[in-house]
Amino acid sequence: MADQPVSSGISVLRLRSLSKTFPGTRALSDVSLDVHQGEVHALMGQNGSGKSTLIKILAGYYHADHGAQAWLDDAPVALGVVAASRHDRLRFVHQDLGLILELSAMDNLALLGGFARRPGRIDWAQQRRTTEAMLSRFGADIDVRRPLTEATPVQRTIVAIAAALAGWEGGRGVLVLDEPTAVLPHTEVERLLQIVRELRRSGSSVLYVSHRLDEIFQIADRVTVLRDGSVAATTEVAGLTRNSLAELMVGSAVNADYRAGSRTGGDGEVVLRGRGLRARYLAGVDVELRAGEVLGIAGLPGSGMEELPHLLAGEAPDGPAAGEVQLPGSSAAWWSVGDTRRPRLPIVPADRGREGVIAEFTVAENLSLSVLGKLGCRGRLLKAAERELVDTWTRRVQIKAASTGAVVTSLSGGNQQKVVLARCLAAQAGVLVLSEPTAGVDIGTREAIYDLIAEQAAAGLAVVVSSTDAGDLVAMCHRVLVLGRGTVVAQLEGNDISERAMMSVLGTGEH
Amino acid sequence: GGGTETASSDASTARVDEAKSIVAEHTKRPTEISAKEAIDKPIPRGKQLTFISCGSPACNLESDVIRSATDALGWTLKTINTDGTPEKVKAAWTQVVRDKPDGVLYTATPKAIFAKELKQVKANGTVVAACCTTDPATADGIDFVVGTPKQNEQLGKVMAAWVVAESEGKGNAVFFDIGAFPILTALYKALKPELARLCPDCDVESVDVPLSALGKDVPDRIVSYLRSHPKVKYVVLSADNALAIGLPAALKAAGLGDVKVFGEGPDTTVLQYIANGSMDGTIMFPYYEEMFAMVDAVVRKTVGVPLVDSGTPVWIINKDNLPSSSSLFPVVEDVQEQYFKLWGVKG
Amino acid sequence: MTTDSTAHPTHAPTGGEPPAAAPELTARTLRATFGFGNIGAIWVLLLQIVLFSVWLPDVFPTAATAKQILNSNAGIALAALALVVPLTARVFDLSFAYTMSLSGVTVAYLMVHTGMGLPAAIGIALLAALLVGVINAIVVVVLGVESLIGTLGTGSIIQALITFVTKDISITDDRLTGSFTSIGQTDVGGIVLPVFYAVLAAAATWYVLEHTATGRRLYAAGFNADAARLAGVRVERLRFLSLIASSLIAGFAGIVLASNLGSGSPTAGTPYLLPAFAAVFLGATQFKHGRFNAWGTLTAVLMLGTGLTGLALGSAPPWASNMFTGVVLIAALASSGVQRRTRLRGRRAP
Amino acid sequence: MTTDSTAHPTHAPTGGEPPAAAPELTARTLRATFGFGNIGAIWVLLLQIVLFSVWLPDVFPTAATAKQILNSNAGIALAALALVVPLTARVFDLSFAYTMSLSGVTVAYLMVHTGMGLPAAIGIALLAALLVGVINAIVVVVLGVESLIGTLGTGSIIQALITFVTKDISITDDRLTGSFTSIGQTDVGGIVLPVFYAVLAAAATWYVLEHTATGRRLYAAGFNADAARLAGVRVERLRFLSLIASSLIAGFAGIVLASNLGSGSPTAGTPYLLPAFAAVFLGATQFKHGRFNAWGTLTAVLMLGTGLTGLALGSAPPWASNMFTGVVLIAALASSGVQRRTRLRGRRAP
Ligand SMILES: Nc1ncnc2c1ncn2[C@@H]1O[C@H](COP(=O)(O)OP(=O)(O)OP(=O)(O)O)[C@@H](O)[C@H]1O
């Protein structure tokens, strides 16, 4: 081979001259990659740098451009073909998980890992035991027989990882994880990393994609950084710092421990009040939000931190819910959370694929959707006004797209997130609710989002942010409510907000 | 050559006159039903009749007609509605097997569907009377059939006469057939030779309309035919309740106002077309006569007198002799009373 | 403010129960299984039986009525079952009704015009159905035509071929009585063979969908084709096969129907088009919480058929059957509707 | 690397084209706009015109033929346009065909049996259609019944009511000639009024869908109801309104149809059920890359209608029309199929 791997070792997976051209976009150009046996190989890069495309080509979902070659254990591999024969060597957790949510955890595991069979039929009892055993490694408490539509994003992630591992125990092969931790809370990340370490110990290799630098330093042996579809570097992680890694990705100096805006804010009017909020997990929470304030919500899964943003934003909840919300800016009325007439607030939902973007719409159509009422003149939609709005916001949040007329799903995950965020900011509603705003967002963009929020908050926007990523809250918030068992167990303000403080409240800071 | 020309023109005039007289004869409203023999034995009361309704609009009218007969006889009528699918028709017959009525009446369903049930119905002693089917009456099957292909041939001949009479012996005609209903084919079978006989210079062609076109593009098909055959000015419809709907508007829009349309079996819409002159004539379908003939057959079978001929009267209606355009009417105005008289009952 | 809702802080979602895994008999499981939401059609069916029995105490609640209902709904049941597998894989097969006509006409044609024996004629008719399935599959899977319209197109072509051969005239002949009619008309204790065929077809469909990996993959392909593809499911192949399955079942149903009719009718299948789809969609709301399934389909067919028989027994006026069908469809679905909506909403449960 | 990779079903998607953002006039844009994939139906239509003109040089390529095609397809065009808006919001309205019958019968009934004047009768008929729309909306949106079956149910109830009132006999009378028939039969330069109604309805639908916020929101609600809801779109309200819109248009189409027939026929609308859906779905593949749209629908209606008229002009045998419809449906969709498939594939690719 012409280009020798940086570190020595036996390559399990080798990719050479991998290119991929979409109409209007060159997603990958001439990428080469070696994954050694028993290593955790991180794949890093900004949003849209081609990570997921590379992985989907490996999975046989896309064809590569002509000339690409790949070997698994020195056996040539046909790229772009879904081959069952590779199934025992290559396993995937795709970005946005690739699960079938209408099916149960049991079914999803079985689809990937194979079905427990009795002669002529599936042994459902055995299948269920296997599934429960797999999931118990993560301590996930879910009914394996119920559709995943009912599961939380965290639970779904766990199922996706378990499904990738189902029926694949060690041996020579590569587990490919595309942003598995995008919506995982700290505790679950720990568990995942533990499993990755176990796999490495048993001789398997892992190709690991994440935008969270900490994880890379905790787990990865080597890292390949993609920039605009080309390999910027492949190097040992040991020789890197957070800032140097970030710089490799972005191409210019960045501060990986960025904190946005000022530590204090929110001395304006109260713009949102909630009292006695209850739902499936919430057990009575009162909230008050002032203009110009960025309020964080932290907590473990099941603490109600996933529910609270939706209740505040005016989404009629699923099951029984109670409590009232007031928007003093528009009226003094208290609205019951179940009242469908109550005004809604713009929200960036956690589940981007299902609830955020409208897949069939273009970038422009997605972006303008919440503000169409303001772009019209007596019912007529003014295309020029729409174009101006779209251009403004595309620039402001730096959306990387072939054109604003491109279908939104042709964007990388992080850029789709920016589209949704831009839609909500464009609504200029005075209050903004963010649920997992940086899920899958690269470090550069993340800073851009922090800045954007800080800038808007300084101008009077009130923001509620719930995030499993403590770093988000630290970087953005003036005040953080820490939820536990459905109630507020602590409130941190100003410089008291730190990852350590939050973890100590949640009792997970022991590592 | 002049002599033969005159001779042939004389002959053709004679034939046109014959056609005109056939038309004139049938344009007079018939006054007598074909059954003449009164029933001389007493008719028992309290008998039970079942009518299997076909699921098409006409069947509702038929049910009402039969009811007027059974009411007069002091009999009871049970109508079983089907949606016309074979299974539901079969289910209706299963029910007839269970109910064991004295007589069962049905229209326009091939016997093959319920051949098995028919045996059991016969075994129960139920009298079976049918209308409008190609299945013949046989000793071990249907007792009585009215509206046979043979009777339809009579209509075909009248249609031919109409074309000749209207065109003064020069008409080129087109006949629209619905192949799916074999009983209609008898019309053309008689029409073509009769037209050739009455008018050697006339011509007619049969065009088959598929079932799937009904209610959709039939008018468009007819207009297209006429546009591509500009010499054809006479349209004969095998079943105008299925083929004429929407036709006048289509002819008008296509500027084909000089085309004359004649048919058979009108519904109220067609009667309306005749009333306002957008259709030229049709042969009334003898709903009343046929329903009464079926009931009459059951009555005769029940009391044990021989069945009478099932012929039905033929009546051409046009703008001038149309009694009503908003409801269907009997061919013989007092058909009801005439049958009641034969039965010796009061309506 | 609803105070009662706070009394249930942990809301138990009502979701799908597993098919085979032994469920624990908790109150919740029972409720989920027998609740109105899950088996609305069965409750509506029972209600009908009670009402008709009160209205027609002499004729309705009898064994003869039960047999009549079963016998007269076997054909529609078979037709509906043909649709379960393709719909599971999210493929509409509108051509099934025309395939039914086709196979019936083919058997009759071969027996009458070529004097072929019954088994050979059936074999060729099923081959014709298979061919339709392959063509459907090529149109939908290979050419990528939207299935709803693609199969309407193939259906139209099939009808054209039938018209071409039969001139729209039913094929009847003495040769069609005897062994041919016995396929559809033989009865065992008052219940005709097609009822058994329908039950067998339902059992086979149920087994495949619930107890084999193929069944699970069919659901996966239907729910989310892309994710299924990523999970290694050969979505295109499954769609292909499901269209062939539907054509074969429809072909068989057509033969049974023709045997019932004692003739090959060129339009025998078309009246089944809408009712069969209605039954399958209604069936999907039964037992399996929105998934197309075989027993739910049979239940729906019975629920709709019972009322029609009851109305006929009671000599109801001609408009009654349409009224009944409409009301019952909506009632059965609305009672399952709340349920289904919560399932859909469940996706958003944070 | 296999050579058949181009034929592989999991092929690389190409993104859709921008509907809203101003397209630059590049070669690619031109190709996307006029390419076979985007206006397959127009190419098929042109091909038909050429073929029929060669086959029937005397009668086909004439102004009379053009007028005939327009005149005879106005009704189906109106019916199909009724479906565009609800389908855009992902609501099936199968009851539209029955609503057509209903409004026609209502006008005729009122004019004949109550002696009401034409405008009042039309007003009440449209109110009846509106009521149907509201009931549909309640069934589908409020009760949460699957629209495909819910509207089949309401359609069945409507048919029952029509049968109840009319005994299935067409309502006719002298009073129905004159002003009533002039609604549908008046012609302007050989083109009847319904053609203009259809063009107006298409223009209105196009304007709403393309040039208003409501239109954009309808598409959003149809593509992804959950995301649309979170983005502030009132999905339920839009679905509600779309069902009302479809009933109103269908009601109007029914009045036009009745005027054309000169009578209130209790089953006038039903034959339009499948053809209208076929036209709308085919129309969706035209111009707008898989989005339901008005002009595409009109094009599809014309494409299907031209062939039928041409075949009738050429005295083609009775099976020819079905054969033609089937082949042309598949041809037009297949030629747009590759295109559409890639769009669909594009959706999931994250
Ligand atoms: N289906 C597609 N059609 C057109 N372009 C695409 C498609 N999928 C991806 N792209 C483009 O390819 C490039 C790489 O996208 P990819 O999803 O691989 O990025 P990524 O590195 O995974 O980003 P992220 O961190 O945001 O997930 C992007 O510019 C994207 O817009």
Ligand SMILES: Nc1ncnc2c1ncn2[C@@H]1O[C@H](COP(=O)(O)OP(=O)(O)OP(=O)(O)O)[C@@H](O)[C@H]1O
């Ligand atoms: N989730 C959300 N994200 C962004 N904006 C939202 C959201 N929910 C509500 N909004 C705001 O609410 C408005 C949408 O509500 P609505 O459709 O009633 O108003 P409108 O656009 O003025 O309507 P119309 O066009 O009929 O006048 C948007 O203008 C937007 O500002």
Ligand SMILES: [Mg+2]
């Ligand atoms: Mg990615």
Ligand SMILES: [Mg+2]
């Ligand atoms: Mg990402």
